[in-house]
Amino acid sequence: MGAAGVARLHGLFATYKPPGLHWKHLRDTVELQLLKGLNAGKPPAPEQRVRFLLGPVEGSEDKELTLTATSVPTLTNHPLVRGPAFTSLKIGVGHRLDAQASGVLVLGVGQGRSLLTDMYNAHLTKDYTVQGLLGKATDDFREDGRLVEKTTYDHVTREKLDRILAVIQGSHQKALVTHSNLDLQTQEAYEMAVKGLIRPMNKSPMLITGIRCLHFAPPEFLLEVQCMHETQKQLRRLVHEIGLELKTTAVCSHVRRTRDGFFTLDDALLRTQWDLHSIQDAIQVAAPRVAAELEKNLRLGLGTQQLHGPGWHGVNEGPSPALEGWTAGGAA
Template sequence: MGSAGLARLHGLFAVYKPPGLKWKHLRDTVELQLLKVRGPAFTSLKVGVGHRLDAQASGVLVLGVGRGRRLLTDMYDAHLTKDYTVRGLLGKATDDFCEDGRLVEKTTYDHVTREKLDRILAMIQGSHQKALVMYSNLDLKTQEAYEMAVRGLIRPMNKSPMLITGIRCLHFAPPEFLLEVQCMHETQKQLRKLVHEIGLELKTTSVCSQVRRIRDGFFTLDDALLRTQWDLHSIQDAIQSAALRVAAELEKNLRLGWGIHQHPSPGQPWDSAGPSSAWELESNMKH
């Protein structure tokens, strides 16, 4: 493969991680597929992993190839939200919040209704919305910051606990229920624990039977390559298909983050420049 073909391998793309597969094994599998192409330029071509999924979880996993690995840092810095579907089962508790964990307790759940669940979810979203404002360091007295809050665009620009920006019930058929959760700075274990805590709020118990990420920032299930598509040409096509969108979205979100804060973050001087590798890469790919 010539230099033009190699250049098409620098960027971001998404894969669908099945449950039971560790992210390290997935990354190594993709890397091996790329290294099957003979040539010295490919021996140092590395694959980076974005927001990780644990072994039990499934869904959208973003990977960066070559210079595209820098964009994974930009994705972290943009503090983009992710969407999950989270499936729960009422009536039992386990030691790890998972359906197949060691059983700790069994409870009745006949008193649980859709209305009661919806009220709990509304309380959760309200408390997390207050936390989001607190961690954003925004001065809500300014018109710009107020408009950002109304449009749901405020984000923390530093580390924070898991923040839920949206949560709703998609399906309720006791003992099963299905939630859609929009969040940031989460781990999949925290989402499973959330199901457990919802059960306690409902005066019963519950475990998590599935965590599936359906969106990571600007990558959705429609963008994610299935395992049969983890080959050189499919990956090249996916990177090229996403390249302009990736650059535009990262630039928009990073500039948004640097522009709306009224106070510099701890250790961050007023005149610091924001990350620029997203649009730098776009410029490089045009040549």
């Protein structure tokens, strides 16, 4: 396995993070499984060397001693002497999920860590399904938080909810144009806006590019949200604010990420697949798509940057601060 096994580990792959699992624990578990796979290969046969051993002369009755050339194994490189060949791997984590959330979590191994920064600089959108529950409010917007208020919700209808979601999407689309600093008077910028290709050129507040209701059965409702620069707490707060707009209250019972950039749930490895061969295969399958999508999106970002003029600085200001310290190798 050795160097050949490590060579096939450079790149990006997606995992499915279950709720209740911290992203650091997931990363450390993946690292442990990869190290176990890399060190599980059969060690090569030990090298032989010639040594002269002292022994009696055959057939001698006088118990004479002589030196005899003998081939013996060299044990300096034996795993029981040297220890495991691989003791740590550098693994980076992309856009994080908090402990309560679940869904697609992208990891980068080796040189793939630099691709995580490229993903961050490309300002790709992410998809979530967000479960809401009408009729109560908590201190942290989560269903299991400390209850602070209970309300009625009989007056809430699907039409009222859809109307509020349309208002939210419209206001965020205006904010997206503002944070992109585009001059929509130019034809190129207008065409990008029509195609939905406008992106902020730097860090911004949470921006929602699309939101709709997938299921409505009071007190429960399910939203699909496309957004960027979000945190899961902000998504839970969004559910709370929707409840207030509906003249009631609402809490978030679950947040699940279904897409992170060009990785979807179909790409995400389940916990039973966090082994060396499955991860190697996932990296190799994703590599061509990762290269093509990053090239396209980063070129799009640079093209948008040119619309601002020579004084604008955006996507290439250095590594993402959100990625600093997200490498494994024994330390978080």
